[in-house]
Amino acid sequence: MSLLEIEGLEVTFGQGEGRVAAVRGASFSVARGETHCIVGESGCGKSVTSLAIMGLLARGATRQAKRMEFDGRDISRLTEREMSRLRGHRIAMIFQEPMTSLNPAYTIGSQMAEVRTRHLGGTKQAALDRAAELLGRVGITAPGMRLGQFPHQLSGGLRQRVMIAMALMNDPELLIADEPTTALDVTIQAQILRLLAQLQAELGLGLLLITHDLGVVARVAHRVSVMYAGEVVENAATADLFAAPRHPYTRGLLECLPIPGKVAPGAPLGSIPGMVPKLTPGFTGCGFRSRCSLARAECAAPVALRGAPHLYRCVVDA
Ligand SMILES: Nc1ncnc2c1ncn2[C@@H]1O[C@H](COP(=O)(O)OP(=O)(O)OP(=O)(O)O)[C@@H](O)[C@H]1O
Ligand code: SF4
Ligand SMILES: [Mg+2]
CATH class of the missing domain: 3.40.50.300 (P-loop containing nucleotide triphosphate hydrolases)
Incomplete structure (x- = not known):
């Protein structure tokens, strides 16, 4: 099937x-x-x-x-x-232009964590740990630092990597x-x-x-x-x-x-x-x-x- x-x-x-x-x-x-x-x-x-x-x-x-x-x-x-x-x-989706899907007002970490806690519950810290792990997995160095940054502080390529990591937060x-x-x-x-x-x-x-x-x-x-x-x-x-x-x-x-x-x-x-x-x-x-x-x-x-x-x-x- x-x-x-x-x-x-x-x-x-x-x-x-x-x-x-x-x-x-x-x-x-x-x-x-x-x-x-x-x-x-x-x-x-x-x-x-x-x-x-x-x-x-x-x-x-x-x-x-x-x-x-x-x-x-x-x-x-x-x-x-x-x-x-x-x-x-x-089911997760990644769009063409990451800036339309990332909220400029929130840090990468809080947006990624929210995706996890909203769907699967758990603590914010556990969600942030998962986010850091996934940022590493999509090739982003110093993930801990990136979690505290806002979308406009990242290049287009990095933002798209973040979008991919975000899409994987809940194991689709x-x-x-x-x-x-x-x-x-x-x-x-x-x-x-x-x-x-x-x-x-x-x-x-x-x-x-x-x-x-x-x-x-x-x-x-x-x-x-x-x-x-x-x-x-x-x-x-x-x-x-x-x-x-x-x-x-x-x-x-x-x-x-x-x-x-x-x-x-x-x-x-x-x-x-x-x-x-x-x-x-x-x-x-x-x-x-x-x-x-x-x-x-x-x-x-x-x-x-x-x-x-x-x-x-x-x-x-x-
Ligand atoms: N919200 C909408 N209202 C009216 N027509 C729409 C709307 N969204 C898409 N369309 C029309 O539907 C058709 C298909 O659009 P779609 O966005 O799926 O194309 P696409 O294959 O993704 O093209 P592209 O490669 O440019 O992204 C187009 O004729 C478009 O004008
Ligand atoms: S128009 Fe051309 S592509 Fe379409 S059915 Fe006829 S022969 Fe095939
Ligand atoms: Mg299209």
């Missing part, structure tokens, strides 16, 4: 004419001890998918799913109180990380990703990692879901996806990757012409059809995922 099972997730924003179908029937799962990456271009619904799982969608959003289970338990019907008990304890089983490194310098990005991959393996976490960077996917993911226009258009083991991508959008994405030896230095990268369609709720069919050279009439009707275990959502045989 998977740790997280999502089937047919739909999220819409707004009312009437202005409604936007941000996620359209997304399905994927994350096993214990697995790193699952969701990849796709800006606006395709990656963050909305993760917020929908966490029960953290903005007001006015509507969420529906055929199945939404964590460790065999239906989480679609949990009350806000039950969901908040699950969040930060068994599932960690959702939404573009956790895009706000950082390239060398720091690599360090943070290495750290996440190492912790995932050591702790046997299920890691749902959201990124738009296929290089990151190649390095850390066991399995990948490619999203396009609110749908999962391909879902496969990482090696299979890179070796033989089945969906035309995934193929286009991979062709945009610079490959040393194949792409001459300085040569322009490939790009996929066209734009993502406007996802009004009446929109059906393949979201990629306005950009796809293989598009045909049947692409305007809903297209099912097929080809298990290397799933793809396309009417043309791969």
Whole structure:
């Protein structure tokens, strides 16, 4: 049984004419001890998918799913109180920009300790000891001193390490990380990703990692879901996806990757012409059809995922 099972997730924003179908029937799962990456271009619904799982969608959003289970338990019907008990304890999340998640008015130590005592009780001192241990574990030297500092006294890379340590305070089983490194310098990005991959393996976490960077996917993911226009258009083991991508959008994405030896230095990268369609709720069919050279009439009707275990959502045989 998977740790997280999502089937047919739909999220819409707004009312009437202005409604936007941000996620359209997304399905994927994350096993214990697995790193699952969701990849796709800006606006395709990656963050909305993760917020929908966490029960953290903005007001006015509507969420529906055929199945939404964590460790065999239906989480679609949990009350806000039950969901908040699950969040930060068994499921934790790391966001792209740590400053939006850290409170500038409190020290690192008191914020980390609060996460522990609120969910698991215990003394503040025990929680601070745990915080210091985790800061050490994520590679922060002099953790005792750092606990007394405020977020603005730390560099971006250190703040993101603190966020990772904070997410681990209550030994979560599932960690959702939404573009956790895009706000950082390239060398720091690599360090943070290495750290996440190492912790995932050591702790046997299920890691749902959201990124738009296929290089990151190649390095850390066991399995990948490619999203396009609110749908999962391909879902496969990482090696299979890179070796033989089945969906035309995934193929286009991979062709945009610079490959040393194949792409001459300085040569322009490939790009996929066209734009993502406007996802009004009446929109059906393949979201990629306005950009796809293989598009045909049947692409305007809903297209099912097929080809298990290397799933793809396309009417043309791969
Ligand atoms: N609160 C909101 N109200 C209305 N529309 C929203 C809201 N949040 C997201 N959307 C829309 O939902 C769609 C998916 O957004 P989402 O943030 O999930 O994209 P993303 O894949 O995470 O992109 P990025 O790579 O830029 O982070 C977008 O069209 C966005 O405009
Ligand atoms: S379903 Fe049609 S439009 Fe969509 S990717 Fe396949 S061929 Fe292209
Ligand atoms: Mg996002």
